[in-house]
Amino acid sequence: MPELPEVEVTRRGIAQRIGGARLDRAVLRAPTLRYPIPAGLARILAGRTLVEAKRRGKYLLLDFGSGHLLVHLGMSGSLRFVAPGTTPEKHDHADFVFGEQVLRLTDPRRFGALLWLAGDPLAHPLIAKLGIEPLSRTFTAGWLQQALKARALAIKPALMDSGLVVGVGNIYAAESLFDAGIDPRTRAGSVSAARLSRLVPAIRKTLLAAIRAGGSSLRDFCNTDGGMGDFQTRHRVYARAGLPCLNCGSPIRVIRQGQRSSFYCPRCQR
């Protein structure tokens, strides 16, 4: 589910509603998601104040001053505010109670994560090896050219490699490559400098537009108010196999790359 835009939309919702608020108690119902939920997490969190809601890649880092709550939404996770006393359903794994504001974590597939980081969050193994933030100024065509140099894998899975660039998942990789007119099968190291200088702004533009639209809601994702994103209505290639390209009318193609579906226009992307 959530790629960078959805996580960022979630982060902003949290910051707005409970930034600076005190967490009264946490209710943890699942013993494990991707990783075991640390024993004693509820006790650790109780009484702490949420200083800041931060994000690194697709990881949410909720800064409680003396430690961070790491949340990853995996493929099917979402965080939303519910009214106090709302009965939890099957896949509602955690509640974080901030006074009258209850932040509830739902994740049917349990690919997400909930961890407590006592030390420097950037030093944590899950965070330390992450690649560049695509919305940062340091993410330039020159940087990308250097990073992709001599890489034989296709450009699309390369963009989805979080060790290289964070936050770009299956939807936004496809959409960005369409925007830049690049065939997703092109060897990463063979994409010309001219094309990379189209790709970098295309990625940035796509992510920013998606954030502005509240993210993409396919099946599971909702924002912290429980509402849906709108960007799925603006996908130009993702999940549009067989439909006419909005630019040239050619049928959008779907192929498999690294166990994932890749959608592209055979005419506009070469």
Add this chain to the structure above:
DNA sequence: ATGTGACCCTGGATGC
């Protein structure tokens, strides 16, 4: 080191 595929898990859609 780099690239590929299996796998984690549940649920929805589709086809017989």
Add this chain to the structure above:
DNA sequence: TGCATCCAGGGTCACA
């Protein structure tokens, strides 16, 4: 109605 199969916003791991 039931069952089998495939697919899904992500990421890790083992292995060539």
